[in-house]
Amino acid sequence: KPIDPALLLETLQRYLQPATEAAPPVRPAEPPAASPAPGAPEVPAVPGLDTEDGLRRVGENRKLYLKLLREFVARQGPAGDEIVVALAAGDTVVAERLAHTVKGVAGSLGARGVQEAAGALEKGIATKLPPGEVRPLLEAFRASLGDFVAALEAALPDAPAAPAPSAPSAPFDPEAAKSAVRLML
Numbered sequence: 001k002p003i004d005p006a007l008l009l010e011t012l013q014r015y016l017q018p019a020t021e022a023a024p025p026v027r028p029a030e031p032p033a034a035s036p037a038p039g040a041p042e043v044p045a046v047p048g049l050d051t052e053d054g055l056r057r058v059g060e061n062r063k064l065y066l067k068l069l070r071e072f073v074a075r076q077g078p079a080g081d082e083i084v085v086a087l088a089a090g091d092t093v094v095a096e097r098l099a100h101t102v103k104g105v106a107g108s109l110g111a112r113g114v115q116e117a118a119g120a121l122e123k124g125i126a127t128k129l130p131p132g133e134v135r136p137l138l139e140a141f142r143a144s145l146g147d148f149v150a151a152l153e154a155a156l157p158d159a160p161a162a163p164a165p166s167a168p169s170a171p172f173d174p175e176a177a178k179s180a181v182r183l184m185l
Helices: 005-016 051-057 062-076 079-088 092-109 112-126 131-155 174-184
Strands: none
Touching: 005 051, 051 062, 051 092, 062 092, 062 131, 079 092, 079 131, 092 112, 092 131, 112 131
16 A cells, blocks of 8 residues: 555554553654665656655655565556456456555556546456446556556566575475474474
């Protein structure tokens, strides 16, 4: 779900203070509109992406934010086609879940247009609108998602190369795992 770290901290402080303390909750300071640290990766400007909101949600961690944007392209990019397949198969539960997932991830990243289109589609599926009324919602969602993913793909810098594995790991041994679990109990 989209989480605002400052609001979460404020809420936790309100409920976790000792009952005998009468001090009002401390409002966390809003982080200044920080310029990137030297050497921090640049976050490109992408139409429909509120990078300020997205970065705030990840504690201004630009490297993590870029990773999450790349994962959005890979994991959520195909969602429009997946929803079409699910609806064609009559599987509204899967179609609704896919729309819900895109809505949440897009909201966390600051992609408001995609979030709104996914939310409208999710609601249309959940309320069992007739196919003729779901179709325009689906097409609006697919257009919004497709445009956004294409813009992200064009704007995102290449991902840093993953380091080579240092040593191959041992194959999974079910008996050793059972023994380890028994030792913990």
